[in-house]
Amino acid sequence: MSEETILELRDLSIRFGNQQVLNQVNLKVNRGEIIGYIGPNGAGKSTTVKIILGLLNQYHGEVFIFGKSTRDEPVDYKRKIGYVPENGEIYDDLTALEYIQFIGQMYGMEEREIDSKLDALLEKFDLTKVKHTKIASYSKGMKQKLLIIASLIHNPDLLFFDEPLSGLDANSVIVIKELMDQLAQSGKTIFYSSHIMDVVEKISDRIVILNKGEIIADGTFNDLQAQNKDGTLEQIFNQLTGFDQHEKTALDIVETIQGAD
Numbered sequence: 220m221s222e223e224t225i226l227e228l229r230d231l232s233i234r235f236g237n238q239q240v241l242n243q244v245n246l247k248v249n250r251g252e253i254i255g256y257i258g259p260n261g262a263g264k265s266t267t268v269k270i271i272l273g274l275l276n277q278y279h280g281e282v283f284i285f286g287k288s289t290r291d292e293p294v295d296y297k298r299k300i301g302y303v304p305e306n307g308e309i310y311d312d313l314t315a316l317e318y319i320q321f322i323g324q325m326y327g328m329e330e331r332e333i334d335s336k337l338d339a340l341l342e343k344f345d346l347t348k349v350k351h352t353k354i355a356s357y358s359k360g361m362k363q364k365l366l367i368i369a370s371l372i373h374n375p376d377l378l379f380f381d382e383p384l385s386g387l388d389a390n391s392v393i394v395i396k397e398l399m400d401q402l403a404q405s406g407k408t409i410f411y412s413s414h415i416m417d418v419v420e421k422i423s424d425r426i427v428i429l430n431k432g433e434i435i436a437d438g439t440f441n442d443l444q445a446q447n448k449d450g451t452l453e454q455i456f457n458q459l460t461g462f463d464q465h466e467k468t469a470l471d472i473v474e475t476i477q478g479a480d
C-alpha cells in the first residue's frame with residue numbers, strides 16, 4: 220500500500236462552552252486505507268468530521284487534506300471529498316434525478332455525465348423505478364442509498380461514511396461492504412464511522428477509538444487484540460472505554476419500567 224498521507228489531523232481541539240469535545244487529536248490516514256473511527260456516543264466523532272469538512276471553524280490545531288492545510292485551501296479540496304452524513308438531510312421535494320443533478324452540478328460536473336452515471340448507479344442500487352419520484356415517498360433504506368450515490372457521483376478520492384448502512388437491508392449491506400473494499404483497493408481512502416462493531420472489525424484496515432475527545436487506541440484489529448485481552452472488537456471497545464455495566468444498566472431500566480412494588 221502506498222504511504223501517501225491523504226488526511227492529517229494535527230493537535231485538533233475544540234470546546235463547546237465548558238465542554239472540551241476534542242483534545243489534541245493527532246491522526247494520519249494513508250491513501251487506500253479504510254479507517255474505522257469509533258467511540259461511544261458523544262465521544263466527538265461527528266465533530267471531527269464536521270471540522271475536516273469545514274462545517275465548524277472555532278477549533279484549534281490544523282487539518283491537512285491531500286497535503287494542504289484546509290485553512291489555506293478552504294474550498295478546492297471539497298471537490299475530492301464525498302460525505303454520507305449520519306442524519307442526512309435530503310431535499311424531500313426533489314426527485315432522485317433533480318437531487319443528484321443538483322449535487323453533481325455543485326461539484327462542477329456536466330449534466331449529461333451526471334445523468335448517465337446516475338442511470339447506471341440507480342440500476343445497481345435497484346432505484347431505477349423511482350428516478351422521477353419525489354424523495355418524500357422513499358423508504359429509509361432508499362433515501363440512504365440515494366445519499367450514498369450522492370457521495371460517490373463525482374468520483375471523490377476521500378470518503379466520509381457516518382453510519383452508511385443505516386436502514387439498509389441485508390443484501391444492500393453486503394453490497395456496500397464490498398463496495399467500500401473495492402473503492403479502497405482502487406486507491407480511495409475511507410473514513411468510516413459506525414457503532415456496528417462486527418462490520419467495523421471486518422472492513423477496517425485500521426481502527427481508531429475515540430473516547431471523551433481523545434484517541435485511546437489506533438491500530439489494526441490484530442494490533443488491538445494483541446494489546447488487549449483478545450476478544451471481539453465489541454469486547455475490546457467495552458474494555459477500553461471502561462464499560463462493563465451493561466447487565467446492571469439493563470436491569471436498572473427494567474426495574475424502573477416495572478416500578479417499585
Ligand SMILES: Nc1ncnc2c1ncn2[C@@H]1O[C@H](COP(=O)(O)OP(=O)(O)OP(=O)(O)O)[C@@H](O)[C@H]1O
Pocket residue numbers: 235240258259260261262263264265266267305
Ligand atoms: N454545536 C454544538 N454545540 C454544543 N455542543 C455540541 C455541538 N456539537 C456537538 N456537541 C457536543 O459535543 C459532544 C460530541 O458530539 P459528537 O456529535 O461529535 O459525538 P459523536 O461521537 O459523533 O456521538 P454519536 O455516536 O452519538 O453520534 C457531545 O457532547 C455533543 O453534545
